[in-house]
Amino acid sequence: MIPSVPFVEGLYASMLRIRRVEECIADLVERGEVLCPCHLCIGQEAIPAGICAALRRDDYVWGGHRSHGHYLAKGGDLTGLLAEILGKPSGCSGGRGGSMHLFAPEVGILGTVPLVAATIPLAVGAALATRRLKTDRVSVSFFGDGATEEGHYHESVNLAALWKLPVVFVCENNLYASHLSLSERRAAEAIVDTARALGVPGDQVDGNDVLAVHTAAVQAVAHARAVGPVFLECRTFRWRGHVGPAEDLDVGVRRRADLAGWMANDPIARAGAWLQAAGMDAGRLAAIERDAREEVRAALARAKAAPDARPEDAGAHVFAARVE
Amino acid sequence: MPGRTSSRRGWNEIVRTLTYAEAIREAHALLLASDPRVFVVGQGVWSPWYVGSSMQGLDVEFGRDRIMDSPVSENAVTGLAVGAALAGLRPIVVHPRMDFMLLAVDPIVNQAANWSYMFNGALGVPVVVRAIVNRGGEQAAQHSQSLQAVFAHVPGLKVVMPATPRDAKGLLIDAVYDGNPVVYIDDRWLYGESGEVPEGLYRVPIGTGRRLRTGTDVTVVATSIMVPRALDAAERLNRAGISVEVIDLRSVKPWDRDLVFSSVRKTGRLVVADAAWEGFGTAAEILAAAATEVLDALQAPPRRVCLPDTPAPMSRHQERAYYPTAESIAAAVQATTTTTRGARSGALPADA
Ligand SMILES: Cc1ncc(C[n+]2csc(CCOP(=O)(O)OP(=O)(O)O)c2C)c(N)n1
Ligand SMILES: [Mg+2]
Numbered sequence: 001m002i003p004s005v006p007f008v009e010g011l012y013a014s015m016l017r018i019r020r021v022e023e024c025i026a027d028l029v030e031r032g033e034v035l036c037p038c039h040l041c042i043g044q045e046a047i048p049a050g051i052c053a054a055l056r057r058d059d060y061v062w063g064g065h066r067s068h069g070h071y072l073a074k075g076g077d078l079t080g081l082l083a084e085i086l087g088k089p090s091g092c093s094g095g096r097g098g099s100m101h102l103f104a105p106e107v108g109i110l111g112t113v114p115l116v117a118a119t120i121p122l123a124v125g126a127a128l129a130t131r132r133l134k135t136d137r138v139s140v141s142f143f144g145d146g147a148t149e150e151g152h153y154h155e156s157v158n159l160a161a162l163w164k165l166p167v168v169f170v171c172e173n174n175l176y177a178s179h180l181s182l183s184e185r186r187a188a189e190a191i192v193d194t195a196r197a198l199g200v201p202g203d204q205v206d207g208n209d210v211l212a213v214h215t216a217a218v219q220a221v222a223h224a225r226a227v228g229p230v231f232l233e234c235r236t237f238r239w240r241g242h243v244g245p246a247e248d249l250d251v252g253v254r255r256r257a258d259l260a261g262w263m264a265n266d267p268i269a270r271a272g273a274w275l276q277a278a279g280m281d282a283g284r285l286a287a288i289e290r291d292a293r294e295e296v297r298a299a300l301a302r303a304k305a306a307p308d309a310r311p312e313d314a315g316a317h318v319f320a321a322r323v324e
Numbered sequence: 325m326p327g328r329t330s331s332r333r334g335w336n337e338i339v340r341t342l343t344y345a346e347a348i349r350e351a352h353a354l355l356l357a358s359d360p361r362v363f364v365v366g367q368g369v370w371s372p373w374y375v376g377s378s379m380q381g382l383d384v385e386f387g388r389d390r391i392m393d394s395p396v397s398e399n400a401v402t403g404l405a406v407g408a409a410l411a412g413l414r415p416i417v418v419h420p421r422m423d424f425m426l427l428a429v430d431p432i433v434n435q436a437a438n439w440s441y442m443f444n445g446a447l448g449v450p451v452v453v454r455a456i457v458n459r460g461g462e463q464a465a466q467h468s469q470s471l472q473a474v475f476a477h478v479p480g481l482k483v484v485m486p487a488t489p490r491d492a493k494g495l496l497i498d499a500v501y502d503g504n505p506v507v508y509i510d511d512r513w514l515y516g517e518s519g520e521v522p523e524g525l526y527r528v529p530i531g532t533g534r535r536l537r538t539g540t541d542v543t544v545v546a547t548s549i550m551v552p553r554a555l556d557a558a559e560r561l562n563r564a565g566i567s568v569e570v571i572d573l574r575s576v577k578p579w580d581r582d583l584v585f586s587s588v589r590k591t592g593r594l595v596v597a598d599a600a601w602e603g604f605g606t607a608a609e610i611l612a613a614a615a616t617e618v619l620d621a622l623q624a625p626p627r628r629v630c631l632p633d634t635p636a637p638m639s640r641h642q643e644r645a646y647y648p649t650a651e652s653i654a655a656a657v658q659a660t661t662t663t664t665r666g667a668r669s670g671a672l673p674a675d676a
Contacts, residue, residue: 035640036462087462087639097464098638115424115466116396149395150427177396179371185395242373311645314637 003211005278011053011210012271013288015045018069019268020292021078024300025068025085025099026245034085036098037114039066043208043239046267047172048073050213051140051232054221055108060126060139062119063112065100066172066238070112070142076104078295082303089313090306096317108137116177117143117150120169124156127165127229138166138224146177148191154198157229161199164228168220169195171233172207176255178242195231202231208267211274237262338523345515347489348378351496352416354525356386359414362500365392365401366418366454374420375456376515402428402453406436406505409451414500422455422509423469436505437480452499457511457548459636460643468636470600472547475507476577476609482506482530483576487551489519491574494528502530511549533580535587539569542593542657545584545610547573550597550629556650561657568657576606584610585618592623593660597653602630624663627656 022042028034041048048069052061055074063070071081076092084091085099093103100114110126113119123141130137147153148171160167171191175182182189192202201223205216213234220230239259240247247259272285342350355362368374370383370393383391394401398419405415419425425432436449459468476483482504486492492510499506536551537558546554551572558568569587573579588594594614596607607628614626629648637646 036464036638037467087641095639096637098462100466101464101638113466115427146396149397151397151399178368179373180393180395184393309637309639309641311642314642314646315632315634318634 011049014049014073015268017292018045018072020296024296029245037243038099039243040240041066041069044236046210046213047207047234050210051170051217053214054217059137060108062123063142065114067102067112071102075107078299079302082300083306087309088306089309095309117147117153120153121156124160124167127167136225138221140168142170145173157195157200158198160229166224167229168224169231173233174236174238192233200229200231204233207234207236208265210267210271339520341518342489342521344489344492344517345376345378347493347521351493355500361414363390364416367394368420369393369418398424398427403431405451406431406449409449416452418454420456421458422471423466425455433478437478448503449505450503451505452508454508462638464638465635472576473605485509485548485576486574487548487572489521491528493521494526498527498530513549530575531578533583534572536572537570539567541567542660543569543587543591544595545571545573546597549599553650554597554653557653561654588618589621592621594626595656597629602628603633624660629653629656
């Protein structure tokens with residue numbers, strides 16, 4: 001099936017927006033206005049955009065330390081994200097978490113946290129809840145290649161398989177976990193095989209091709225909703241360092257050499273080329289660009305204008321309110 | 325270290341000035357060079373991003389088969405270290421953040437801590453579990469924790485927290501040869517601190533504290549990052565006419581009761597500074613022991629300078645208020661000099 005131009009335009013705009021937001025965050029870090037560690041997904045935008053476009057607003061999305069893209073693609077509020085990163089009480093997590101702890105329950109994000117693999121079992125638990133509560137939501141777990149080295153990743157895939165839970169496991173395999181490449185961390189190449197071994201069907205997808213990601217996601221989500229867990233290994237590459245805006249800090253020659261090829265394989269440029277080939281004129285693409293920049297500019301101004309956190313509020317919310 | 329001045333202390337001790345991180349590195353280098361059973365495993369040991377300069381170049385010097393950077397597998401890597409220790413090696417397993425070490429609680433708490441006891445003392449677990457405390461910089465709740473009390477609570481584990489370069493080196497060496505699982509906790513906030521460090525393989529005995537400043541009015545017992553802050557506070561208070569004795573606890577478990585109690589008998593006042601949560605913590609343990617052992621000597625209620633019962637906040641404005649400083653210690657010391665036990669009990673209601 002050939003996707004429609006307006007639909008691809010939506011994916012393109014979603015990716016471009018994520019990139020412009022993250023470039024803005026990179027600037028804030030460089031200028032010292034943001035202190036909290038920020039892990040950017042620049043270069044990987046096709047995965048959050050392609051997957052989340054296959055989801056309903058009430059489906060769950062779980063993420064980790066590198067989750068600006070997940071939050072934005074799922075519909076999290078941009079001003080809330082920027083305010084959070086600035087540590088403002090108006091931030092999406094009340095300024096308690098910063099970049100690594102995002103929260104948008106209105107669009108199915110019950111918390112992204114930086115402990116690697118921590119949210120994988122939580123995603124499985126949310127899937128159990130959707131079943132028990134007789135809804136047909138799916139629970140999408142985004143995690144990196146590094147996360148699959150944790151034992152609880154494997155335990156979680158097994159539980160989801162055993163209990164046939166509506167989980168889509170999305171491994172964003174960017175070939176690195178901080179400073180170590182994939183081959184320095186595992187002997188077997190294909191991460192998808194770890195899921196297959198536990199009885200979960202899965203595929204490897206070109207993670208820089210938003211249409212391929214989206215097509216795979218539509219099938220995966222349908223399968224998860226109706227049958228049980230699915231695994232997608234999306235191959236990609238992050239352009240920036242493990243954390244922060246620099247291109248890289250400590251991973252040496254190899255990554256630098258590979259980066260050029262991956263930048264030439266830019267998911268946004270690829271989608272733009274598709275749109276142009278389908279007849280979209282350059283003016284329309286420029287308008288999408290203008291809109292994204294304007295939205296980011298306005299959101300940043302709003303986020304900055306909000307009041308700072310007060311020291312005397314640091315002790316609030318250690319416990320939540322009682323629930324019946 | 326090339327380019328550094330060195331001097332002789334005593335008949336055979338050559339002392340140089342090193343940073344805390346350099347001292348940790350030197351301890352590793354000497355252990356690796358002198359004992360083929362020693363190896364290091366853990367995340368980020370090839371990368372300054374994780375371990376600062378505390379492991380710099382060791383992988384090149386000793387080979388990557390003895391300095392093993394690892395996948396993101398805290399639990400398995402720690403279990404592997406425990407198994408290797410049981411089978412004759414002397415592993416140092418590195419957790420670049422203490423927060424991540426919580427994924428390895430089973431091999432530390434259920435396995436290593438109990439092994440000697442479960443097998444009637446026939447086989448100990450000579451493993452060093454190195455945990456790095458890394459906090460501040462708006463890293464928030466999951467990248468900030470200092471969990472010495474959690475591990476000190478467990479029978480069979482020893483816990484050390486060096487505050488000075490000299491102890492950072494000597495305690496690591498002692499830990500490797502303790503014969504038991506030792507949780508060695510170093511703090512990134514100390515990595516740049518300099519101090520005199522002897523050359524060679526010397527040991528700082530686990531279980532001993534060190535008096536860093538003598539005083540007569542108040543005893544301040546401090547751990548890790550609170551030690552320089554306590555010294556700073558003592559200096560300021562000295563100018564205000566209060567004489568503070570500062571004890572670097574350096575070994576949380578076992579801790580040097582004799583040193584602490586003899587100091588409290590002399591000063592009659594006690595403040596414990598520990599940059600971890602106050603409740604059920606290291607400072608609580610010391611205060612409880614002081615209440616049991618040296619109550620007669622205490623002229624004022626003892627005090628703690630710790631973190632509030634709150635996870636680490638994120639915003640810089642809240643972080644600043646969250647972490648105790650030299651001023652917090654000075655204020656607690658002053659409070660012990662202005663209250664007395666007599667005044668307290670006099671304030672009790674008549675029917676008490
Ligand atoms: C339990 C745990 N261990 C280690 C870390 C440190 N850490 C943060 S991100 C990261 C790499 C994760 O790599 P991957 O899962 O591939 O995600 P990527 O950063 O490539 O997006 C590591 C090791 C952590 N945050 N949590
Ligand atoms: Mg990765």
